[in-house]
Amino acid sequence: MSKIMPPAHPCDTSYLRDCDDGDKLKEECGIFGVVGVADASNFVALGLHALQHRGQEAGGIVSHDAEHGFQSARRFGYVRDNFTSQAVMETLPGPLAIGHVRYSTAGSKGQTAIRDVQPFFGEFAMGGAAIAHNGNITNANALRRELIERGSIFQSSSDSECIIHLMARSLQRNIPERMEDALRRVEGAFSVVAMTRTKLIGVRDPLGVRPLVLGRIGDGWVLSSETCALDIIGAEFIREIEPGEMVVATAGNPVESHFPFRRQKSRFCIFEHVYFSRPDSILGGRSVYETREAIGRELAKESPVDADIVCPVPDSGTPAAIGYSLQSGIPYAMGIIRNQYMGRTFIEPTEQIRNMGVRLKLNVNRALIRGKRVILVDDSVVRGTTSRKIKEMILDAGAAEVHFRIASPPTAWPCFYGVDTPKREKLLAATMSEDEMRAHLQVDSLKFISLDGLYRAVGEVKGRDPKQPQYCDACFSGEYPVIPADQINDGFQMKPAAE
């Protein structure tokens, strides 16, 4: 077993994206696991800290060692506030641990109970197992009904708990095989990190909608939602787990790989490139930062406009704004400054403070803006509420013109694969044309990158293949790669085939 010690826990959370005023799609969960290092839970805490942008509501860690068996700690709030004290971390000993950070996408959304916080644990005849799930099971309601009718007793309202109950019902002899059995019944998007007493297991759904990567640390192995969390613990990035692949890792041994599902073409979430993943992560062999800069360049080619400065809506619009500036030759400027120390908790207490909204988090650099024709680059428009407030702030500061350029196509459809989206009728693009949105936001111009432009920016030189799209882009196109069965049963109407 490696004796690598974890680095000091950093507390810089400046990348946390709290400046959205409830007007961004919210990525859901981050997962992380380590086998083969002393005090694996410390590494998991650091990994979860680096994945905090994927979920800030709650987090949990499960560890195992021979003397204490499985141990777990699940808490509400940030990793840095819960998993840095010696007292907590000493309760999570051992060379094997997994963890999860959560922003609820299923279960008791917005009023999470601690029982909904992952990882989940199950005791089976052949030993215990813990699992952490990123994604959303689109047939969870049907599975849950069936399992309850057959005697399962659910502890949580989370769709992910179905996996544990399906494993309990499997007749396979070992835990990885039971997990394969269980996941064959599951529809939707899932990246899973799981552990037994000795094994670290990682699985991606057959379409590979959500990310999962493999890293190496000493003689041990790491699984993580994103590569940025490998960097923080000094692990080497080995490769992405392939769509439909299950890997089983033990300390000091090569990783075993299986493909338990019918092989299908990948449909990775294209929004991970636009917004969800951290810009210092690598996705599909490409730097997320470089992809976002390429999106900005495409946007400048598709939608040029005469202006004096290009400003990002910080922080997520920054790389695309740099790309737009480089392509157009219009100077890049920090016209909006973000308060790096604005936390979520501060905006909770009073309605008066809450009403100050976006001004608490973003401020206009007046000296720079006054009299200028400003191009504002943002990653997306969801409800449009934040875009409208930012436009007002820019005009208040004396801007001559405001032109919005958006680094994603209009978000007109909800995501059912592990991303929190408002109901369809709340999405601005679901009810308005681009011109109507421009009028609603009262800006001089508004342009979104085209779907083809976005595909080119992520490396598909010929753009989107309409017969067999290379990515999941359902929130833009309305073409869902997995039928959202539960949602259809609840009244959701898919886009008609001919539309």
Ligand code: SF4
């Ligand atoms: S619907 Fe959108 S956000 Fe959801 S997985 Fe597909 S591309 Fe990603």
